[in-house]
Amino acid sequence: MIEKDPIKRVLYIDLTKKKFWIEERPELFSEFIGGTGVAIKLLEENCPPEIHPFSPDNPIIFAIGPLNGVFPIASKTVAMFKSPHTGNLGESHAGGRSALSIRMAGYGAVIIKGKSERPCYISIYSDKVFFRDATTLWGLDEGLSAARLIREREPGAGLRTIIRIGPAGEKLISYACATLETYRHFGRLGLGAVFGSKNLKAVLIAGKRNLPVTDFKEYKQIYIELVKQLRESEKMKKYHELGTPANILPLSFSKGLPVKNLLTNEMQGVENISGELFAAKHLGRRVACAHCPVACVHLAALRKPYEDEPYFYRTIYLSYDYELIYALGSMLGISDSVDILKLIEIVEDMGVDAMSTGVALAWMTEAFQKGIITEKHTEEISPQWGNAEGYIEIVKKIVYSEGEFYKDLGKGVDYVSEKYGGKDFALIYGKNEMPGYHTGPAAHIGYLFGARHSHLDSAGYSIDTKSMTKSITAEQLVENILEEEQWRQIISSLVICFFGREVYTQEMILKCLKLSGYELNDKDLLRIGREIYANKYKFKVNCGFNLENVNLPKRVFEIPSSVGLINKDFTDRAIALLKEKIKSLL
Structure with a gap:
């Protein structure tokens, strides 16, 4: 095993008291790997279910995994918080330099709580944290202007990430996002509004260090193999x-x-x-x-x-x-x-x-x-x-x-359609707005029951595509959705970009984890994936999410999808099965 791996450290920041401290959490990363697995446990520890999303006690958690900075396309950071948009689990993923910067700074996770008395931004340089005044940055018309000014003020260009909000976050729009590296985003579920509620304009993270592996010769061979597969993949060429x-x-x-x-x-x-x-x-x-x-x-x-x-x-x-x-x-x-x-x-x-x-x-x-x-x-x-x-x-x-x-x-389609009318054509899933795939029942059921109500939870559109050539039962659809979403908890704990999931097979992931100091097998991965999925749903339910109150939008049954008109009896059957499966995990 690798001793004192810095990825197993957690940085805690208190905006109210302007204090920070570091805790070693090796048991947490050993049990749940990193990324989304660690983030949901830290959310449980730091976010009482009854608190309001705009409470100073609502934590912002950034978490990475053991493959970040070490293997190709392992480039994502997980952000987790209580969502002001849905009132329960807020989870968003972003790429750019964020994961590498957090790892180079020496952390597996960063937790930000409290509320600054005036607008501020945080600069994290390895074991040092600075609280900077952002009064002159607050209220700028363009969100990018703030990032440009921070870039000019702070050192470390090329090795840092800057996560910042725009006017919507300052105004507490429930679906405000956080932007990083200009072109990447923590997009969904309102992280930007949580920043704004804390008077937090931006977070800068930078560091520089060597990253350990257990066997450099084998590491080099696997790295070359992964790059080759990623470059030669037809899907990657398309992307x-x-x-x-x-x-x-x-x-x-x-x-x-x-x-x-x-x-x-x-x-x-x-x-x-x-x-x-x-x-x-x-x-x-x-x-x-x-x-x-x-x-x-x-x-x-x-x-x-x-x-x-x-x-x-x-x-x-x-x-x-x-x-x-x-x-x-x-x-x-x-x-x-x-x-x-x-x-x-x-x-x-x-x-x-x-x-x-x-x-x-x-x-x-x-x-x-x-x-x-x-x-x-x-x-x-x-x-x-x-x-x-x-x-x-x-x-x-x-x-x-x-x-x-x-x-x-600015509070979302669920809120506004409830107040003014128009629920029949409100395209919402667990209060989150519809992704762009009207491919069939699996896509829509995936949005409805995915922990984030996202198309990235279970890729139901892929299940629909396969059902065009081979019919699928409601039971098979449910099993496919559950299996895929639980496996994706592993991918997002490592944290790998979902585009690379076909290259990062179970066998390949176990090899990479071994080089990172983790001794796991196939059964371990599947068990951990189920536990993370269950932990997410437990948090949602504790925050008031009711499985019995979720329904597909009426509109999806009225317009033919890629597989034709969606059969309501079929979806009712699948929904009932899925509810029972999820309840059994709680």
Whole structure:
């Protein structure tokens, strides 16, 4: 075993008292590996279920795993907190340099509690923590401006991560995100709002150290093998060339792309927002997360004219992916790639989650058309499908308006549809807005019962794709969803990017863990995955999540999916089975 592995240290920070301390937690990392497994246990320890998400006692937890910084594409950090958007488990993953920076600083997890009396940001340099005044950074119109000023003030360029919020986080919008390295995000479930509730503008983490392995010769061989497989994988080539927007045309062809709040699955001009079109017309460069040979992050170059001088432009780079093109494109009936980029820009500037924002805008548009809300609510703005300029103004209103309706819209579709009406077309799952896959029952049931209500919990869309050629029973669907989500707890405890899950097989993971000082076998991995999954659900239930109150949105049964119309009797059967399976774990 590797002695005194720094990944088994936890850094505790108290914003109220401006204090910090370090604890050795080897037993926690030995039992639950790292990442999401360790984070949920730390959340249990530090977050009483009755506390409000905006309470100073709600912890922000960043956790990494033993493969971060050591093996390729093991590039993610897990953030965990009590979500202001759902009222229970908040979990989000982000890449960039965050995991490497935390590991190089010498920690397996960082826990931030309390509330600063005035706006601040934290700078972590290995065993030193500094509390910096951020009064002049608070209230800046663009979230990026704060990060630029912090970059100029602080040393360590290239080895650090800067996690920061925009205006939406400061205004406590429940789906405000946290941005890092400009192009990566802790997107869903409101981490940005938890930052804002603590008067915390940003966290900078930096460090430099050697990382230990037990057998360098074997490590080198495995590393080379992994890089080779990742580079030669057809899926990885697709992600490098087009990124996830490669899915736009196939999903549209199979009727799995939601359009106009899922009023339809057909979109005129979909080729104008395809991955191929974005690459040919807008792609400026590709970037990669730390220790990743794939470079799947695609940046579009958007030229913006200066208003007071003709033929003079500034060029900004914006990251785009499938989820953004869906949420800010097809979901809103927008078929112009430049309009989508303009919406991406305002979403980035405000610091809101793109998916929740897009679904909220789509719900608002349909509610306006049906007369549920009027211009009296919207402050004379008339939301219309395809009108990007109107949507840009609405996003600003969500963040800055003092009007009641926009404040309500800033609490999410579940809240606003409960108050004003329109539940029948509210596309929400456990209070979280719909991801972009209308592929069939497995996708929607996966969103509903996934611990995060995310498409990344169990990849139900993959199960739907397989069922196109081979029929599946409700029992098989449930087993597939449970098996996949429990296995993904291992992937997100290591912490590996889910794109690399086909390369990181059980056999490969055990080899990598052995080199990192962990003696585990196949049964150990499956047992740990089940325990982590159960721990997440226990936390959710303790916070008030009721399995009996979850239902699929009515709309999903009205519009054909990739496998045709979804059969409600089938989903009712699967839902009943899944509820019993989850209850047995509690």
